[in-house]
Amino acid sequence: MNVATHGLPMEDASRFGLPRAALLRIADAIAAAEGKTSAEIRVVVTRAPLVQHPFFSILWAALAALVLPWLVLFAEPLPALTLLSLQAALFVVMASVMLLPNIAPRVIPRLALKSAARSTAVEMFLAHGIPQTSGRTGILILAAARERIVEVVADEGVHTPLGHGAWRDICEAVAERARHGDLAEGLVAGVEKAGELLSGPLPHRPGDRDELANHVIVL
Numbered sequence: 001m002n003v004a005t006h007g008l009p010m011e012d013a014s015r016f017g018l019p020r021a022a023l024l025r026i027a028d029a030i031a032a033a034e035g036k037t038s039a040e041i042r043v044v045v046t047r048a049p050l051v052q053h054p055f056f057s058i059l060w061a062a063l064a065a066l067v068l069p070w071l072v073l074f075a076e077p078l079p080a081l082t083l084l085s086l087q088a089a090l091f092v093v094m095a096s097v098m099l100l101p102n103i104a105p106r107v108i109p110r111l112a113l114k115s116a117a118r119s120t121a122v123e124m125f126l127a128h129g130i131p132q133t134s135g136r137t138g139i140l141i142l143a144a145a146r147e148r149i150v151e152v153v154a155d156e157g158v159h160t161p162l163g164h165g166a167w168r169d170i171c172e173a174v175a176e177r178a179r180h181g182d183l184a185e186g187l188v189a190g191v192e193k194a195g196e197l198l199s200g201p202l203p204h205r206p207g208d209r210d211e212l213a214n215h216v217i218v219l
Helices: 010-016 020-034 055-075 080-098 110-127 156-162 164-178 183-199
Strands: 040-046 138-144 149-154
Touching (some): 020 040, 040 110, 040 183, 110 138, 138 164, 138 183, 149 156, 156 164, 164 183
Parallel strands (some): 040 138
Antiparallel strands (some): 138 149
16 A cells, blocks of 8 residues: 655654554555445645745734834823834834744634635645546545644535534544544544445445545645
8 A cells, every 4th residue: 555745755744643654554544444435535634834924923913013002102192203113113023023933823813724724625625636536425634733623525425415514523533532642543533434424325335446545645
């Protein structure tokens, strides 16, 4: 069974609990799950930050510089030029702090991260040909390792009989193990849950072929 990474050496995934042996376990779990269903399962792990631009650091620095100096006016009136100078200085200081590598990821709103995870999952779903499976029965499980977000994208052939609840169950299966620092076992659990759910409406049939590779895609 082939295990591959895309864009980075496989060793880099070990930082998130995904060494080669773990990737092989996940691939084996995918093969076992697909042995129970005619659906197709793909797993993608993103190592890179979902949001990489400094927009939110600059935004929060600008808001702080705009609002905080006005609080000083309640204690002591300031000339307009002094107020503007204070705002400019505060912006420079706040932006410098919030752009630090260990601070910048912490100022990104969770909602923005979830939106970015969803967009990445949909992009990967399309890029790896999942909608091209016969019967439109492919699903993609995406784990954003840094942000600890799980997304599931399902094609219409599986979404119609199962619905949103099934995808929430898969996400929870991954998250339950990943919360304890074991992302690999979380993904194995998520794949096993997917196989269990999919086997009901879409059982494995004689002659079914494996249309998508089982290796884990690591970005």
